[in-house]
Amino acid sequence: MISVLMPTYNRANLAFMQGQGAWLFTEDKRRFLDFGAGIATSSIGHNHPHLTNTIAEQAKLVLHVSNLYRIPQAEKLAQRLVEISFADSVFFCNSGAEANEGIIKGIRRAQFQNGHPERTDIICFKNAFHGRTLATLTATGNPKYLEGFEPRLPGIKHIPVGDLEALHKAVDEHTAGFLIEPIQGESGINVVPEVFLRELRKICDEKNLYLGFDEIQCGMGRTGKMFAYQWTDVEPDIMSLAKGIAGGVPMGAFLAKESIAKHLTPGTHGSTFGGNPLACAAGNAVLDILLSPNFLDQVVQTGDYLRNELQTLIAQYPTVFEEVKGMGLMLGLKGKLPPAEIQNAALHQDLLTVAAGNNVLRIIPPLIITEEECHEGANRLAKAAKQLQNIMEQN
Numbered sequence: 001m002i003s004v005l006m007p008t009y010n011r012a013n014l015a016f017m018q019g020q021g022a023w024l025f026t027e028d029k030r031r032f033l034d035f036g037a038g039i040a041t042s043s044i045g046h047n048h049p050h051l052t053n054t055i056a057e058q059a060k061l062v063l064h065v066s067n068l069y070r071i072p073q074a075e076k077l078a079q080r081l082v083e084i085s086f087a088d089s090v091f092f093c094n095s096g097a098e099a100n101e102g103i104i105k106g107i108r109r110a111q112f113q114n115g116h117p118e119r120t121d122i123i124c125f126k127n128a129f130h131g132r133t134l135a136t137l138t139a140t141g142n143p144k145y146l147e148g149f150e151p152r153l154p155g156i157k158h159i160p161v162g163d164l165e166a167l168h169k170a171v172d173e174h175t176a177g178f179l180i181e182p183i184q185g186e187s188g189i190n191v192v193p194e195v196f197l198r199e200l201r202k203i204c205d206e207k208n209l210y211l212g213f214d215e216i217q218c219g220m221g222r223t224g225k226m227f228a229y230q231w232t233d234v235e236p237d238i239m240s241l242a243k244g245i246a247g248g249v250p251m252g253a254f255l256a257k258e259s260i261a262k263h264l265t266p267g268t269h270g271s272t273f274g275g276n277p278l279a280c281a282a283g284n285a286v287l288d289i290l291l292s293p294n295f296l297d298q299v300v301q302t303g304d305y306l307r308n309e310l311q312t313l314i315a316q317y318p319t320v321f322e323e324v325k326g327m328g329l330m331l332g333l334k335g336k337l338p339p340a341e342i343q344n345a346a347l348h349q350d351l352l353t354v355a356a357g358n359n360v361l362r363i364i365p366p367l368i369i370t371e372e373e374c375h376e377g378a379n380r381l382a383k384a385a386k387q388l389q390n391i392m393e394q395n
C-alpha cells in the first residue's frame with residue numbers, strides 16, 4: 001500500500017523530536033551532530049532562544065493578516081535587507097522555488113515594460129538547481145528531474161559555467177537576463193569563478209539585460225559574508241533568498257534594484273502567505289543574530305577550522321576522500337565513493353550530512369556551530385571513512 005506521505009523522498013528511518021544548537025535528538029535520546037542543518041536551513045541552530053521566543057511572542061499577537069494590509073514586521077525586514085545589500089526593494093514569498101519564479105517574472109516584466117517584449121529568454125547554467133516548480137525545474141535543467149514533466153517552460157537555455165564562448169553565442173535578441181547560483185549547491189558546491197560573474201555583469205550592462213543570482217543556499221551568512229556575491233566585486237540586479245532566511249520557518253524572498261522592482265505593480269505578482277507577520281518576525285530574529293558583532297567573522301573562522309579538519313581527513317583516508325570545496329560553512333567533501341554511501345556511513349556514526357551531485361558530500365552545519373563540535377564531526381567522519389575503507393579492502 002502507498003505510504004500516506006507521497007513517496008517522493010528516500011527518508012532515513014529516523015525521527016528527531018528535539019534539537020539544541022548543532023544537535024538533534026531522537027525520541028530514544030540518541031544524539032546526532034547536525035552537519036546538514038536541514039539542508040542549510042536551520043541557520044542559527046535548533047532551539048535558539050531569540051528565535052523561539054520571537055516566534056512564540058508573535059504567535060500570541062497575530063500570525064497572519066494577508067497583504068491587503070501593511071505588515072510592520074515585513075517592512076522592517078525589507079528595510080534591513082535593502083540596507084545590507086545591492087537591492088532597493090524586496091518581495092517575500094514562502095520557498096526558494098517561488099523566489100526564483102519571482103526572478104524570472106521580474107526580469108521578463110521589466111524587459112516588457114522597457115519596450116522589449118521580445119526579450120523573454122533567461123540564460124541558465126549546467127549543473128544548476130533552482131527548484132521544483134515547472135519554471136524553476138526548467139531553469140534547473142537536469143533531465144533526470146524533468147523526465148515525465150515535459151513540456152518545459154519556453155525561453156530558458158543552458159550553457160556551461162565558465163564557458164565564455166558559449167556565453168557570447170547564447171546571447172541574442174531574445175535574451176532578457178541570466179539566472180545563476182554564485183556557488184552551485186545541489187550539484188556539489190561549485191564556486192563560480194569571479195571572472196565569469198564579471199563577464200555576465202559586463203554583458204548585462206552593455207546590452208541592458210538583467211543579472212539574477214540564486215543565493216537561496218549560499219546567502220544569509222552561509223559563506224561568512226551576508227551574501228556570497230559580496231566576496232566578489234559583482235552585484236546582481238535581482239537575487240533570491242530562502243533556506244536559512246528565517247532559521248527554519250518557511251520563507252523566501254527576492255530582492256531587486258528599482259529598475260526591476262518598479263515594474264512589479266499591483267496585480268502583477270502576489271502571494272497569500274508571503275511576508276506574513278510570523279515568518280517576518282522569525283526573519284528579523286535570524287537577522288539580529290547574523291548582524292550581531294563578529295558573527296560573520298566567526299563563520300569564516302569556524303569554516304577555516306573545519307576546512308583544515310577535512311583536509312586532514314583527506315590525507316588520512318585518500319581512498320575515500322579527494323578534495324574540499326566551497327567557502328565558509330558551505331563546504332563540500334568530494335569523495336571517491338558515491339556520496340550517499342559516505343552519508344550513510346556518517347549516519348551510523350550519528351553524524352548528519354547531505355549528499356550532493358558529482359560525488360560531493362555537503363558539510364553545511366548551523367552557522368552557530370563551535371570549533372569543538374566541528375572537531376567532533378570530523379572525528380565521526382574519520383570513523384565512517386575507516387569503516388568504508390575496511391569494506392573496500394575486504395572486496
Ligand SMILES: *Cc1c(COP(=O)(O)O)cnc(C)c1O
Binds near residue numbers: 094097131214216218
Ligand atoms: C533549495 C534551493 C532551491 C529551492 O528551494 P525550495 O525552498 O526547495 O523551493 C533553489 N535554489 C537553490 C540554490 C537551492 O539550494
